[in-house]
Amino acid sequence: MENQQEVFVRMAMNAWNNYIKKADTLFKSLSDEQLLKQVAPGRNRGVYLVGHLAVVHDHLLELLGVGERLYTKFDEAYLSNPDKPGMELFPVAEVRKAWEITCQKTEEAFAKMQPADWFMKHTKMTDEDLVKEPYRNRLSVLISRTDHLAYHLGQVALIR
């Protein structure tokens, strides 16, 4: 049997990879016209949620301290502000590309990490924080981002 940390990381990583794959398959199955539709009347458009997930995962690299941000220009449109129907801040193709690039970047960064790296503090914690609350480590952030991805994926799936 593998060591415990390796088992834990594999569990959380399997869940992350599973939802990244589901999301990627769904986004690719939707046309640009479909992505420009709202998930429900008066709610976010599909393309907004794709941009939102891309920028949240772009932030994740920095939060974990394993990569540089590439999409700070998406912050205002897809993170700090709600969807604005009619306003197309970035073309759908560019939002799709940002999703694809952040998937690649996170995959590459995570592949370089050893199991023990996931149990270290993220960049918003102090050493003391980790001693007091060891369960607030990088892997807990990955678990939380997987739930966040699932939450919005369920919404985008309504466009099909």
Next chain:
Amino acid sequence: MENQQEVFVRMAMNAWNNYIKKADTLFKSLSDEQLLKQVAPGRNRGVYLVGHLAVVHDHLLELLGVGERLYTKFDEAYLSNPDKPGMELFPVAEVRKAWEITCQKTEEAFAKMQPADWFMKHTKMTDEDLVKEPYRNRLSVLISRTDHLAYHLGQVALIR
């Protein structure tokens, strides 16, 4: 620092409790009339998704081997079949009650479990399965059910 298993169980359990609480707060904030609405045109009604989550969590007790099922009568309406608009198989109050009871039952069952219990096989695995794939343990099922809960919670939230 607590032992590794305890840290990991706490990480997964925090995520589960967080989404259970979000869901419970949302369901209680919606009126019966709102729960009878579809989350998007032609899609599942809120009440269907509450029933679906209740019966999936009812199954979870049995799958983990930590409790008996209470809502087998919900299987046909909320698990084996998609939502049927207009058909009200169970009153909204009964579906709300099932959600509440399954929340209580899972909370009670999980409180009795020791960290090491979560790394044992669930009832659909053999001992050999666990040796070969130790990451397919009870805790991996909890992580997967948390993602499932988040997925549908994102949909019910559209009714607000």
